[in-house]
Amino acid sequence: MSLPMPSPERQIWMFTQMLRIRTFEERVKRTFTEHPGVIRGHTHLADGAEASIVGSLSHFREGDAALATYRCHGYPLVLGSDPKAMMAEIYGRAEGLCKGLGGSMHLTDVKRGFLGTSGIVGAGIPHAAGAAWAAQIRNKGNVVLSFFGDGASKQGAFHETLNIASLWKLPVVFIMENNGYNVVTTSAQEDANAAAGEPLSVKAKSYVMPGVTVDGTDPIAVHQAVGAAIERARSGQGPTLVESKVYRLSAHGNIIAPPGVPLHYPEHEAITVFGKREEYEAALRGDPVPRFRGILVQNGILPAAAAEDLSSRIANEMQEAVTFALNSPFPSLESALDYNYA
Amino acid sequence: MAQMPYIAAIDAGIHQEMRRDANVLYFGQNLATTENHAFVAAYGPNRVRVTPISETAEIGIAVGAAMAGFRPVVELYMAEFMLVAMDQVVNEAPRFRYMTGGQVEVPLVLKAGFGFTAGWAGQHTGSLTALFMGVPGLKVVVPATAADAKGLMATAIRDDNPVVYLHHYMLTLEPGEVPDDEYLVPFGKAEIRRAGGDVTIVATGWMVPRALTAAEQLAKEGIHAEVIDPRTVVPLDLETILRSVDKTGRVVLVDQAPRHASVSSIIAAEIAEHRFGVLKAPVVQVTAADTTIPYSEPLEAHVIPNEARIVAAVHKILK
Numbered sequence: 278m279s280l281p282m283p284s285p286e287r288q289i290w291m292f293t294q295m296l297r298i299r300t301f302e303e304r305v306k307r308t309f310t311e312h313p314g315v316i317r318g319h320t321h322l323a324d325g326a327e328a329s330i331v332g333s334l335s336h337f338r339e340g341d342a343a344l345a346t347y348r349c350h351g352y353p354l355v356l357g358s359d360p361k362a363m364m365a366e367i368y369g370r371a372e373g374l375c376k377g378l379g380g381s382m383h384l385t386d387v388k389r390g391f392l393g394t395s396g397i398v399g400a401g402i403p404h405a406a407g408a409a410w411a412a413q414i415r416n417k418g419n420v421v422l423s424f425f426g427d428g429a430s431k432q433g434a435f436h437e438t439l440n441i442a443s444l445w446k447l448p449v450v451f452i453m454e455n456n457g458y459n460v461v462t463t464s465a466q467e468d469a470n471a472a473a474g475e476p477l478s479v480k481a482k483s484y485v486m487p488g489v490t491v492d493g494t495d496p497i498a499v500h501q502a503v504g505a506a507i508e509r510a511r512s513g514q515g516p517t518l519v520e521s522k523v524y525r526l527s528a529h530g531n532i533i534a535p536p537g538v539p540l541h542y543p544e545h546e547a548i549t550v551f552g553k554r555e556e557y558e559a560a561l562r563g564d565p566v567p568r569f570r571g572i573l574v575q576n577g578i579l580p581a582a583a584a585e586d587l588s589s590r591i592a593n594e595m596q597e598a599v600t601f602a603l604n605s606p607f608p609s610l611e612s613a614l615d616y617n618y619a
Numbered sequence: 620m621a622q623m624p625y626i627a628a629i630d631a632g633i634h635q636e637m638r639r640d641a642n643v644l645y646f647g648q649n650l651a652t653t654e655n656h657a658f659v660a661a662y663g664p665n666r667v668r669v670t671p672i673s674e675t676a677e678i679g680i681a682v683g684a685a686m687a688g689f690r691p692v693v694e695l696y697m698a699e700f701m702l703v704a705m706d707q708v709v710n711e712a713p714r715f716r717y718m719t720g721g722q723v724e725v726p727l728v729l730k731a732g733f734g735f736t737a738g739w740a741g742q743h744t745g746s747l748t749a750l751f752m753g754v755p756g757l758k759v760v761v762p763a764t765a766a767d768a769k770g771l772m773a774t775a776i777r778d779d780n781p782v783v784y785l786h787h788y789m790l791t792l793e794p795g796e797v798p799d800d801e802y803l804v805p806f807g808k809a810e811i812r813r814a815g816g817d818v819t820i821v822a823t824g825w826m827v828p829r830a831l832t833a834a835e836q837l838a839k840e841g842i843h844a845e846v847i848d849p850r851t852v853v854p855l856d857l858e859t860i861l862r863s864v865d866k867t868g869r870v871v872l873v874d875q876a877p878r879h880a881s882v883s884s885i886i887a888a889e890i891a892e893h894r895f896g897v898l899k900a901p902v903v904q905v906t907a908a909d910t911t912i913p914y915s916e917p918l919e920a921h922v923i924p925n926e927a928r929i930v931a932a933v934h935k936i937l938k
Binding site: 342344373374375376377378379383385386387388392393395397400402403404405406407408409410411412413414433434437438440441444445615616617618619 | 644665666668670671673675676677678679680681682683684685686687688689691706707710711713715716717718719720721722723724726755756758778779780
């Protein structure tokens with residue numbers, strides 16, 4: 278099944294969202310040096326996966342839901358969450374998206390269909406299936422998108438859930454963002470399919486659902502592949518596993534260190550662990566954000582001047598997010614006990 | 620009122636709520652495998668489903684369905700099977716409301732039997748109640764009578780939080796009077812099963828009837844025990860327990876769990892902290908030994924609390 282090319286306006290929207298994710302996350306990363314101590318714990322960036330995120334969410338409708346992992350900054354931005362509230366959450370402030378109780382790993386915006394993010398690898402996959410069961414019962418043609426990494430496909434939760442989702446023909450699309458590394462382990466070191474030179478989408482075969490591998494750095498290709506899977510799910514034919522191949526352009530996360538040690542982003546594991554600087558630099562040359570911009574400019578869809586204007590508007594938007602978050606108060610101490618029970 | 624066994628009362632509670640609320644789902648292993656299954660016949664295959672042996676997916680699916688607005692009841696059969704999916708029970712279901720600043724609610728019921736000390740040996744006999752007690756966000760209920768089995772199940776389903784509903788396997792066929800009409804038992808309200816002024820005995824699950832039998836024996840000697848069944852351990856009605864301690868000054872806590880993983884040890888600590896001044900004797904815990912439950916019948920009986928040990932504990936602190 279081949280979907281029509283998105284309209285020029287839609288392609289500009291896609292690029293805009295990709296650039297918003299990138300710019301937002303650059304500001305997250307810069308915070309470690311510009312405002313040391315403001316971000317605590319562990320953050321995980323989606324740089325390199327913007328095309329995959331936006332291409333997947335370009336089909337999102339009212340009533341659909343998305344669930345993701347601790348690498349969760351990109352999705353809510355595309356779904357319309359306020360970057361001010363997102364940054365305030367990452368800074369642990371009262372006006373954060375989750376009132377400062379969740380932080381970077383647990384961004385959630387239920388009003389916009391971004392239902393939840395588990396920080397435990399693979400654990401969110403059955404949650405997506407549960408939301409899909411709800412959609413199936415309601416029978417309004419809604420779907421659920423389940424985002425997770427390649428590492429999660431070695432968890433029992435993945436296999437148990439794909440089996441049930443296929444058996445029940447749940448309206449869910451499993452989108453595995455394969456960034457080649459499970460923290461500091463390469464796919465070939467931990468995945469029998471990868472070690473045998475097979476795409477990870479072959480895992481779908483065990484569960485009698487389509488398995489598709491797509492270039493996750495190409496937003497149009499992702500739009501097409503995920504779109505076909507979503508149409509299939511909406512029409513009651515059940516789930517699809519989409520392996521979206523991306524390259525994570527930052528390290529897995531900021532360094533893990535006890536209080537007192539300033540946090541920062543180290544170099545990518547390809548360099549620090551495996552000494553493959555050329556692999557990393559090739560990935561940088563293929564950076565999906567400037568690449569898609571180049572395509573849009575070259576095709577006359579987005580004039581270069583308009584692209585510049587867009588960049589500066591987004592830079593301002595994210596500066597405002599940082600300023601807002603820095604000025605947002607910390608939550609009241611009483612609020613620490615407010616949300617354990619309904 | 621109708622006489623029915625404890626196990627039928629649990630079903631009655633689920634039926635009561637499934638009839639009144641189309642958002643209640645019921646699913647699990649070896650359940651609803653034919654159209655004749657009572658729940659499938661009544662509510663249809665959309666709301667009642669059999670699952671494979673996949674506890675992580677079952678409980679995870681319940682979490683997702685709950686976040687999406689439904690009220691799932693997961694049939695887990697045995698409390699130990701939750702251990703297979705401990706992440707979902709402990710670190711998923713009870714976390715989302717908190718981590719999202721109250722954006723989502725996760726109303727679900729994990730229904731599991733426990734304490735099957737009828738020759739089920741080491742892996743199907745545990746009393747894991749206290750394990751769930753220490754997880755903020757979870758509620759934990761332990762019905763000891765048929766009426767409570769129905770009323771606590773109904774309340775668990777209406778509750779907007781994840782609830783671990785632990786029914787005791789040794790009580791399965793225990794008959795009791797159960798209200799026919801809509802029936803709900805409030806959480807956090809202990810029941811005084813027998814009033815008395817000499818000693819306070821607190822027990823849950825199957826230990827409640829054992830404590831009551833012990834109290835009857837003690838009454839023949841002129842010792843009047845008050846037997847309290849907390850019914851829900853999260854929330855825990857500490858007030859009723861402490862009020863009884865004020866009256867008696869003596870406490871025996873009975874728990875089928877191993878001593879160092881018991882609800883009784885938590886209640887003992889609360890009593891020690893809040894009622895040290897009124898205690899006339901040390902708090903005594905009658906618990907299982909810190910051991911895996913043995914298969915062989917005399918050994919199994921030896922390691923879990925019984926009436927004689929409860930009576931002996933009372934004698935000890937009344938000396």
